[in-house]
Amino acid sequence: MDKVLEVKDLHVSFDTYGGIVKAVRGVNFDLKKGETLAIVGESGSGKSVTSKALMRLIPNPPGRISKGEILFDGRDLTKLSEKEMQKVRGKEIAMIFQDPMTSLNPTMKIGSQIMESLIKHQNLSKSAARERALELLRLVGIPQPEVRINQYPHQFSGGMRQRVVVAVALSCNPKVLIADEPTTALDVTIQAQILELMKDLQNKIDTSIIFITHDLGVVANVADRVAVMYGGQIVETGTVDEIFYDPRHPYTWGLLASMPSLDTSVQTELAAIPGTPPDLMHPPKGDAFAPRSAYALEIDFEHEPPMFQISDTHFAKTWLLHENAPAVEPPKAVVDRRRSMSANFAKPRLVEEAVR
Amino acid sequence: MAEKLLEIKNLKQHFNVGKPNQVKAVDGISFDIYKGETLGLVGESGCGKSTTGRSIIRLYNATDGEVLFEGENVHGKKSRSDLKKFNRKMQMIFQDPYASLNPRMTVGDIIAEGIDIHGLAKTRKERMDKVYELLNTVGLNQEHASRYPHEFSGGQRQRIGIARALAVDPDFIIADEPISALDVSIQAQVVNLMKKLQREKGLTYLFIAHDLSMVKYISDRIGVMYFGKLVELATSEELYKNPIHPYTQSLLSAIPLPDPESERTRKRIVYNPNIHNYAEGEAVEMREITPGHFVYCSEKEYKQYKTIYAK
Numbered sequence: 001m002d003k004v005l006e007v008k009d010l011h012v013s014f015d016t017y018g019g020i021v022k023a024v025r026g027v028n029f030d031l032k033k034g035e036t037l038a039i040v041g042e043s044g045s046g047k048s049v050t051s052k053a054l055m056r057l058i059p060n061p062p063g064r065i066s067k068g069e070i071l072f073d074g075r076d077l078t079k080l081s082e083k084e085m086q087k088v089r090g091k092e093i094a095m096i097f098q099d100p101m102t103s104l105n106p107t108m109k110i111g112s113q114i115m116e117s118l119i120k121h122q123n124l125s126k127s128a129a130r131e132r133a134l135e136l137l138r139l140v141g142i143p144q145p146e147v148r149i150n151q152y153p154h155q156f157s158g159g160m161r162q163r164v165v166v167a168v169a170l171s172c173n174p175k176v177l178i179a180d181e182p183t184t185a186l187d188v189t190i191q192a193q194i195l196e197l198m199k200d201l202q203n204k205i206d207t208s209i210i211f212i213t214h215d216l217g218v219v220a221n222v223a224d225r226v227a228v229m230y231g232g233q234i235v236e237t238g239t240v241d242e243i244f245y246d247p248r249h250p251y252t253w254g255l256l257a258s259m260p261s262l263d264t265s266v267q268t269e270l271a272a273i274p275g276t277p278p279d280l281m282h283p284p285k286g287d288a289f290a291p292r293s294a295y296a297l298e299i300d301f302e303h304e305p306p307m308f309q310i311s312d313t314h315f316a317k318t319w320l321l322h323e324n325a326p327a328v329e330p331p332k333a334v335v336d337r338r339r340s341m342s343a344n345f346a347k348p349r350l351v352e353e354a355v356r
Numbered sequence: 357m358a359e360k361l362l363e364i365k366n367l368k369q370h371f372n373v374g375k376p377n378q379v380k381a382v383d384g385i386s387f388d389i390y391k392g393e394t395l396g397l398v399g400e401s402g403c404g405k406s407t408t409g410r411s412i413i414r415l416y417n418a419t420d421g422e423v424l425f426e427g428e429n430v431h432g433k434k435s436r437s438d439l440k441k442f443n444r445k446m447q448m449i450f451q452d453p454y455a456s457l458n459p460r461m462t463v464g465d466i467i468a469e470g471i472d473i474h475g476l477a478k479t480r481k482e483r484m485d486k487v488y489e490l491l492n493t494v495g496l497n498q499e500h501a502s503r504y505p506h507e508f509s510g511g512q513r514q515r516i517g518i519a520r521a522l523a524v525d526p527d528f529i530i531a532d533e534p535i536s537a538l539d540v541s542i543q544a545q546v547v548n549l550m551k552k553l554q555r556e557k558g559l560t561y562l563f564i565a566h567d568l569s570m571v572k573y574i575s576d577r578i579g580v581m582y583f584g585k586l587v588e589l590a591t592s593e594e595l596y597k598n599p600i601h602p603y604t605q606s607l608l609s610a611i612p613l614p615d616p617e618s619e620r621t622r623k624r625i626v627y628n629p630n631i632h633n634y635a636e637g638e639a640v641e642m643r644e645i646t647p648g649h650f651v652y653c654s655e656k657e658y659k660q661y662k663t664i665y666a667k
Contacts, residue, residue, distance in 0.1 A: 042539035043510075158401075187400040187566060192610040192624050214540055217569075217612030221619040240616045258544035259614055260573035269551075270573070272544035276509050337615070 004175055004208045005031040005054070010068035012046075012053050015061060019281045023049040025232040026068075031176065036202065036209040038219040038240075040255070041229035044277045047212050050229070051178045054210070055095055056085050072176070091121040094169035098181040100161035104153040110164050111149035114171055121172045136167040139204075140197060159190035163197065170201060177202075178210045183218060195221055216259055220244060225313065228252050231278045231288030238314035245339040247330070248308075248316040248348075250295040257333040271331050287319070295320060295328050307351040311343040321348040361528060361560050362389040362412070367421035369404070369411045381407040383584035384421070386642065389528075394554065394561040396575030396592065398568055398607070404584040405564050406451075409530045412562070413446050425528070444474055447521035451533035453513035457505040463516055464501030467491070470524040490519040494549060511542035518549065522557075530562045535570065547574055568611045572596055577648075580604045583629075586642065590649040600651045600661050603627045632657070 012024040024046040031037050039047045052058050053065055056077060070077040077088065097103040105113060114136055115129040124132065130149070137145035140163040153161055162182060169177055179198070183191040199222060202209060211222055219226055220240060227237040228251065236249040247253055257271035275292040278284050284291060290300035299305075299319050308321035319325055329335065369382040382404040389395050397405045411418050414430055423430040430442065447470075450456035457466055464487050468477075477483035488498045494515040505513060514534060521529055531550070535543040547570060553559060565571050571578060572592050579589045580603065588601040599605045606627035613619060634640055634654055642650045643658045645665055653661060 042541055188568065188610045188612075189400060189607060189627075192612070195612075196624070215612065216540070216614035217619075220614050220616045221612045221622075223616075244614065244616050255540060256614065258541050260569050261613060261615070270544040270548055272548050273541035274545070276511065276542075 002033045003030045004033050004072070006069075006071040007050075007054070008069045008071065010050065010053060010070065011066045012049050012058060012063060013066050014063045016281075021281050022283055023063075023232055023280055024053065025280075025283065027229075027232075027234055029227055029234060029237065031208045031210060033208055034202070034206050035224040036211055036222050038211045038213060038223035038226045039229055040212075040214060040216065040219055040226060042214055042277055044280070045229040046232040046280075047229045048180055049232075051095070051180050051210060051212055054176075054178060055089055055093060056080070056082075057095075087121070090117045090174070091172045092174055093176045093178065094172070094174035096162075096165050096169050096177065096179040096182045098184050100158060100165050100185070101153065103165055104161060104168075106153050109150055109152055110156070114149075114164070114168050117168065117171050132171070133167075136171055137164075139170075139201065140164070140167045141193075142167075158186055159193060162186060162190075162194055166194070166197065166201070170205065170207075173205050174207055176210065177207045178212070180212045181214070182211075184213070184215070191218070198222070216244075216255060228255070231283060232280055233288065233317065235289065235318070236314075236316040238311070238316075241339075242311065242314040242341055245337060246310075246314075246341045246344070247334060248310060248314075248321060249289075249318045250293045250320070250330075251289045252316075253295075253330045253334045254293075256337075257331040261333075271333060287317075297325065308348040309345070309351050310348050311341060311345060314341070314344070315351065316348075322350075323347070359391045360388045361391045361426065363422075363424040364388070364408075364412065365422040365424070367408065367411060367423060368419045369407050369416055370419045373419065380584050382411060385581075385584075385586040386421075387579055387586060387589055389560060389562060391527075392554075392558055392560055393576040394563055394574055396571040396578040397562065397564045397581060398566060398571050398578060399581035400566065400607075403581045405581050406532050408581070409448070409532050409562060409564050413448055413530055414442075415448075440474065444470075444524045445526055446528045446530070447524065447526040449514075449517050449521050449529060449531040449534045452537055453510050453517055454505075454537075456517055457513055459505055462502055462504055463491075463508075466505070466516065467501075467519050467523050470520065474524055476524065486523070490523055493522065493553070494519045495545075509542075510538050511545055514538060514546050515549065518546075518553070522553070526559070528560045528562070530564070532564045533566070534563075536565065536567065543570065550574070568608065569613075580607065585652060587652040588650065589642070594646075594649055598649075598665065600645060600649070600665065601653070602631060603629075 007027055007029050010024055010027045014021040014023060027050055041047045054070055065078050111133050114133040118124045118129040118132055133149060134145045137148060142148050142160060142163055183194050213219060223240045225239050226243040227234045230251045236252050243252060247256060254273040258273055260270060273292055278288050286302050287300040287305050290296040297319050305317050305319045307315050307317050309315050320328060365386050366384050367382055368384050371379045371381055399405045410416050412423050418431050467487050467490055468483055471477050471483055471486055477486055487501050491498060491500055496515055535546050538546060563574055575592045578592045578595045579586050582603045588604045599608050606625045609625040638654045640654045642652050644650050645661050651661060
């Protein structure tokens with residue numbers, strides 16, 4: 001499949017009075033046409049900063065992309081001028097934010113908010129844009145679009161508002177859609193509706209989606225591939241089956257084990273991850289997750305682990321995959337769901353950083 | 357567990373009474389909470405679950421109905437000292453750990469506020485000892501007592517909220533979405549802490565949340581609310597195995613599970629309130645399908661459900 005987007009060694013940092021916060025520390029990933037990549041991680045892991053960097057929405061100062069490339073259609077987005085970037089933003093790469101109330105303008109009718117980017121990017125006339133806006137509202141499942149197009153955001157419920165935001169984002173048929181926790185503020189039933197809508201629209205218009213979330217249930221529902229972020233780095237990436245049925249990084253184990261499934265009995269204690277996320281002003285030496293990990297080896301506190309490759313699509317950044325590492329038993333919740341993956345290599349391979 | 361700690365009888369909470377924008381946030385719900393159990397309350401936002409919690413603890417004056425705590429009515433006229441006595445037994449943990457702690461008070465003072473009001477400590481030293489002990493109980497350090505809330509992370513703040521609730525030795529704690537604002541890895545920490553405290557102190561919880569898998573995990577019994585009404589109440593095992601009310605079925609079918617395989621095959625059930633088609637004057641109320649499993653239904657539906665259940 002063709003790669004739509006390629007991120008290479010991305011570093012984002014923020015200059016504050018207290019020092020430099022290294023929010024994203026060397027992130028590599030690519031996005032193929034028509035696929036959904038989920039980025040998971042807790043707050044402060046750098047997932048939202050990564051997505052904002054793709055859109056060049058990091059406020060500068062204090063933030064800056066200090067290193068790395070974002071290749072989109074053969075162009076490096078980090079090198080574009082603000083004016084050139086404005087042509088990409090909304091047209092080629094669109095974004096859906098977490099809170100539908102704050103991402104819509106409360107003083108503008110929703111019709112004009114959808115028409116805005118159509119007029120700007122596609123040079124449509126006002127009446128043609130209005131027609132297209134009606135079509136979009138119908139597409140995202142808003143009843144009575146002729147009436148609703150003249151209403152203001154406060155007249156919509158949370159789920160309906162998020163549908164409007166989706167309509168705005170999709171108005172110019174973007175190649176990449178970045179959804180930053182689009183369903184976190186919504187109820188489960190509404191969340192299910194929005195997820196179904198997004199999958200449905202993806203089939204219709206063939207966009208690639210980057211889906212940022214901390215809810216593993218949602219990930220299992222929407223993703224083709226998953227990237228797990230911790231402390232500003234991607235610690236594991238693989239297809240959705242590889243991450244859920246054959247995870248290799250202790251942090252992924254922790255995430256999977258700390259969620260009760262519907263058949264977790266009341267007696268078993270949840271395997272909480274102890275401690276708190278690392279302070280990215282002074283990133284820990286070695287493996288950022290080591291201080292919270294029961295599986296940390298001595299080397300984890302000294303040297304940052306390299307990437308190991310487990311199959312063509314599965315990578316994990318942990319010393320546990322090194323041939324000299326002791327064999328460890330993952331938490332019970334992970335072992336219970338483990339399956340053998342046929343595509344796995346006989347032995348994890350060390351990935352040379354220079355090659356990637 | 358047979359002993360009732362709390363009885364809620366036909367509780368109603370209406371807002372803007374008599375105005376055109378009258379809202380029936382809670383519209384006649386009845387249930388009991390037994391000593392030492394955790395009752396989970398789930399439903400979509402706006403279904404009245406938080407309002408129920410707030411009415412029970414008298415943050416709102418109920419429009420109608422009774423809340424009996426150990427046989428005594430919570431609402432109605434009360435003397436100051438009665439109110440104080442009652443406030444000691446019932447405490448609340450709030451959803452937003454950022455908004456629920458006073459940013460201008462030290463953590464020590466926040467936790468000790470209840471101790472001061474109820475005069476539970478005679479000397480300064482005793483007061484601080486109590487605070488330190490509480491901080492240890494919830495997994496924080498003594499040194500944290502002199503710090504301010506902004507110095508803590510979300511999970512730590514929620515621990516402070518729990519310590520504050522525990523300070524007056526309550527019997528009953530209402531936890532209104534205590535983990536919704538926290539990260540997954542931190543949620544498990546707080547839930548484990550709450551379960552540990554329940555075991556050690558014999559607390560009773562009313563756990564309000566919309567995360568159904570977490571509610572199932574922590575609760576003994578679960579009530580499902582829809583539009584100000586309780587539509588189903590059963591033990592958590594029973595509710596997930598045999599959901600009867602169509603709304604409960606739809607709610608359960610919408611939970612995303614962390615398992616790609618089941619997600620690919622998942623069929624979502626959509627709830628349409630019109631299917632009930634209640635006739636005018638038809639008595640719709642909570643009826644017991646099997647012992648301990650209540651469903652809000654009409655006489656006709658009751659028979660229907662019973663036959664379905666018998667299969």
